[in-house]
């Protein structure tokens with residue numbers, strides 16, 4: 404046991420203000436039991452310290468962490484740490500990864516960076532650092548990832564050539580000048596949000612061939628250009644007018660719709676029953692013991708649960724105190740017959756991991772679908788509940804059960820109708836907990852009758868669905884992979900960083916995993932459970948297979964079920 408290092412950590416935790424409890428005790432084994440602590444093989448010193456999101460605040464107490472001289476990985480990301488960059492960190496000469504992102508540090512960056520010549524990952528993003536980057540950065544010859552994004556850094560970006568560097572992010576600072584040549588190989592997004600002038604190099608025109616000397620343009624050519632430009636401008640104006648007109652129309656329609664939503668189901672009533680055909684079209688499926696008719700449904704008080712891609716979803720409280728969910732579809736593109744056929748297929752599916760469709764209604768003006776109401780809300784609301792909402796974060800066990808359940812539900816769907824059925828809209832807001840608290844998936848088959856896949860989004864759609872506007876079973880596998888990443892990272896697919904900028908979850912996880920700082924990816928909520936890292940890594944590997952770029956790379960859903968079910972078994976045995 405690294406007694407000296409333990410004392411240092413206890414000294415640190417005593418001095419740093421924090422509001423989350425931490426299980427460090429002198430008489431317990433630090434190397435096996437202390438949160439965030441990893442020791443070397445001999446258990447003689449601490450080599451990694453990962454303390455994300457423990458609500459540390461204030462400056463790092465001097466002469467504490469800096470005495471862990473064998474430390475290689477230090478993560479204090481997502482805390483409320485403030486004050487200057489701790490100058491005594493220069494003693495941590497063995498550091499390979501330093502994560503101080505998402506804190507409130509301020510003041511200049513260290514002047515002499517050469518003390519950390521083993522550093523591979525440096526992430527100081529989302530802080531309030533000022534001043535410029537010291538040219539000594541070029542001495543970090545092992546650096547692979549550098550993120551200084553979202554600070555207030557200024558001055559010119561030094562021209563540093565580090566051949567090992569793979570990822571750089573200097574966006575959203577106050578840098579001036581131009582992007583140095585040595586960094587020209589990185590995407591422009593790495594430098595966005597600064598005061599940088601465009602590189603003169605990138606503006607250069609293609610060289611003229613030597614035979615054709617640059618000559619003055621003839622008058623007719625000038626006239627031609629002028630006329631051409633005017634036509635272009637007029638064309639653009641016309642286009643703008645059309646777009647403006649369409650937008651206003653869409654807005655009006657939206658306004659009308661919102662208006663109707665606010666009035667609840669009463670509007671539905673007047674429109675749908677206009678033809679006087681009563682409850683004729685409300686079609687119930689076998690096995691549903693719901694006893695209501697269209698009249699009851701329209702009389703029920705309705706509350707808008709939300710607006711999704713396919714329309715508005717209401718909770719309708721029926722008189723017998725049962726509540727159902729009514730989904731009012733917009734943009735149904737198929738004929739009545741096709742719609743009914745699809746509903747018959749969907750309605751016939753009965754599986755404990757698929758939310759059953761109880762009934763549907765079709766008229767010219769209205770298309771409704773009726774489901775059971777889940778009063779706990781969706782997995783999305785459980786994962787991303789606002790702080791102070793009184794909801795407990797989902798523990799690891801629950802997340803595993805959600806993953807297994809949804810995987811089984813999708814597999815069942817994929818084996819129906821001769822193996823041709825696709826879900827088409829797998830996401831956490833369509834995932835609920837069944838009575839055994841396993842995951843179950845809703846909204847099966849809606850994608851086939853309404854909005855084309857390309858119009859949806861939210862970060863779950865496989866790349867091929869964007870281009871081909873078609874959905875395949877392999878696209879469901881991709882969306883399921885994104886759902887797994889969401890369960891692991893606790894981040895919503897469209898919004899995957901500590902700041903406000905939108906980063907695609909899959910891309911973000913790829914960049915993190917490539918650099919082998921895997922532990923940085925997991926939801927900080929999960930880091931408090933002991934001995935689950937192997938299981939999380941296993942789930943991460945499955946997720947990465949599912950989000951393979953091309954559909955052929957991805958495993959079939961039936962395989963995925965086995966893999967996900969095995970997480971517990973293999974995870975446990977590898978711990979034993």
Ligand SMILES: Nc1ncnc2c1ncn2[C@@H]1O[C@H](COP(=O)(O)OP(=O)(O)OP(=O)(O)O)[C@@H](O)[C@H]1O
Nearest residue numbers: 708709710711712713716728774775776777781832
């Ligand atoms: N059966 C249900 N029980 C409880 N809440 C539900 C039910 N069905 C949907 N919801 C919730 O109602 C809200 C609106 O759902 P809706 O399906 O319209 O939108 P969405 O899931 O965000 O997007 P999409 O239309 O792409 O599925 C969501 O928060 C969803 O979780």
